[in-house]
Amino acid sequence: MTMATEKDLLGRDRADDLEAILAIANQDSDAVIHSVEDNADAIFTWDYEKGERPALNKLYEKAKGAQWNGETDLPWDTDVDPTQVLPAIGSTGDPRFGPDGTLAQNPDLPFGKFGPKEWEEMAVESINWRLSQFMHGEQGALLCTAKIVETVPWIDAKYYASTQVMDEARHVEVFAKYLDTKLTGYYPVNTHLRLLLDDIIQDSRWDMTYLGMQIMVEGLALAAFGFMHQLTEEPLLKQLLRYVMSDEARHVAFGVLSLKEYYAELTDAELRERQEFAFEAAVRMRDRFLQQEVWERLGIPVKPTVKALLDLPAEQNMFQQMLFSKIVPNCKKLGLLDASNGWLRERFAEIKVLQFEDMPDTGEEYEVFDAVTAARQAAS
């Protein structure tokens, strides 16, 4: 069994290597097209027995009834003030930002001199940046799930994945429309996010698409959307996020249900490769939330700001860690935390996210998240 070091996985010796994090720059941010080799065979199956995997069949039937229309089911006539989409920085309980936040106390950074105008500008850039990255991530999900339709060998999974392709098209569409018609700016794909999406698409093994997308990227998205849904009072975005979350909960369930079966048959060496892939994805996603492009655009020195964020003690970083609250229990349910002598358990402890291991996993949670069906029942 070959044991990858952190250097093999991440191209750097330590997950927190500041120079290495910042050295990865986005080279082609003006290009309209980005192509990636997808290295996989398209698989036909001649076994058409529907419902051979009852949990996936149930999910498929659920998804057929839960489709919604991004143009007509959301209140697009809502007037949106971009400065008010998120509550004022400093009022959200995030200990890092705002006039009393940790970063404002750091004499090497400009935040201490910020007045209301600068904080407002940062809030506007942050929402532009976040929704841009959500949009790019949604396109990643669209491509990955189309790939799953081709590569997964089970008919129930092909059926379900085809509904997810439609879901993801709708998600790209609604985030793009919100950015275009309600906000004030757009950001190219974050370089760490792009590397992660490239890695997922390039892997030839069908289950790695699921692990990277359904478990890691979508697990994080479900937590991040839920978080922003709680924070915002803007009614259009609130409903948009709630509807997207209804779909995302099914998508994560799709990953958990499919991989649970497949991983039960893998050897310890094969599981170890999945653990390493999950850890690499986790670090890339953490790096993307350092939002270096926002600091750049605001003229704030990037390196000391990113360093200050990486150096924060764990209790100050609750907001970042919460993003892993779905990923860690789902990895545990799949047996990935404890395989190979708990390799991933140790790594997750190092990046301070292991505390979520006993939170609810997402195998069944989609029934609770289904706001679309609930709204239809209320209306009829």
Ligand SMILES: [Fe+2]
């Ligand atoms: Fe999505």
Ligand SMILES: [Fe+2]
């Ligand atoms: Fe999704």
